[in-house]
Amino acid sequence: MGKNIVPHDYQISSKERKKLKGHNAFLLWFTGLSGSGKSTIANVVEQKLYNLGIHTYTLDGDNIRTGINKDLSFSPIDRTENIRRIAEVASLMIDAGVVTLAAFVSPYKKDRENIKTIVKDVNFVEIYINTSIEECERRDVKGLYKKARLGEIENMTGISAPYEAPVHPDIEIKTEETTVDEAAEKILKFIQKKLKYKINET
Numbered sequence: 767m768g769k770n771i772v773p774h775d776y777q778i779s780s781k782e783r784k785k786l787k788g789h790n791a792f793l794l795w796f797t798g799l800s801g802s803g804k805s806t807i808a809n810v811v812e813q814k815l816y817n818l819g820i821h822t823y824t825l826d827g828d829n830i831r832t833g834i835n836k837d838l839s840f841s842p843i844d845r846t847e848n849i850r851r852i853a854e855v856a857s858l859m860i861d862a863g864v865v866t867l868a869a870f871v872s873p874y875k876k877d878r879e880n881i882k883t884i885v886k887d888v889n890f891v892e893i894y895i896n897t898s899i900e901e902c903e904r905r906d907v908k909g910l911y912k913k914a915r916l917g918e919i920e921n922m923t924g925i926s927a928p929y930e931a932p933v934h935p936d937i938e939i940k941t942e943e944t945t946v947d948e949a950a951e952k953i954l955k956f957i958q959k960k961l962k963y964k965i966n967e968t
């Protein structure tokens with residue numbers, strides 16, 4: 767912290783906010799290739815949480831790359847900064863008591879490790895949406911693979927830029943053998959206990 771930045775002692779902490787909401791807050795981080803199904807699955811998870819009365823917010827390319835990160839490219843250094851800023855935003859969201867979902871390719875292992883440091887280990891749930899590059903290219907939801915093959919896009923993950931798959935994700939979803947609803951249920955089941963706020967928790 768800068769030497770002239772002195773934190774103020776606010777009386778309402780994350781503990782009070784959790785108590786008010788009646789549930790814990792943490793980050794559900796979806797990683798995987800473009801078109802793997804991150805946003806599709808996150809969307810269904812968020813609807814299910816909403817129906818349970820859980821306060822949520824989803825961070826994705828649409829609300830981040832067009833706003834806070836609109837100055838960043840897809841170069842390795844900017845990708846790292848992209849993820850760092852998202853993690854800092856997520857950290858504030860968690861402090862605010864919101865279950866935060868984040869759907870980003872996030873291809874580098876070291877960047878995902880850094881998220882864990884920023885939001886704290888216990889608040890980080892890594893969800894690997896594992897879909898083969900062949901299937902992602904076949905789906906080509908945004909037409910990006912076609913463009914990448916034509917050489918119109920640089921640094922396309924899976925084509926001209928690497929994807930470092932998580933080795934020990936908290937949850938792995940193989941979308942070629944799992945429906946969207948099954949995937950969402952698997953995630954809900956995993957976080958069920960984590961969501962419960964106990965009155966004496968800090």
Ligand code: ADP
Pocket residue numbers: 798799800801802803804805806807869895905907941942944945946949
């Ligand atoms: P991403 O957010 O990872 O870039 P999207 O969610 O935008 O990917 O796109 C994934 C596409 O794959 C969607 O069109 C979705 O309907 C399709 N899809 C097919 N099967 C599945 C599945 N089992 N899980 C997730 N998405 C699937």
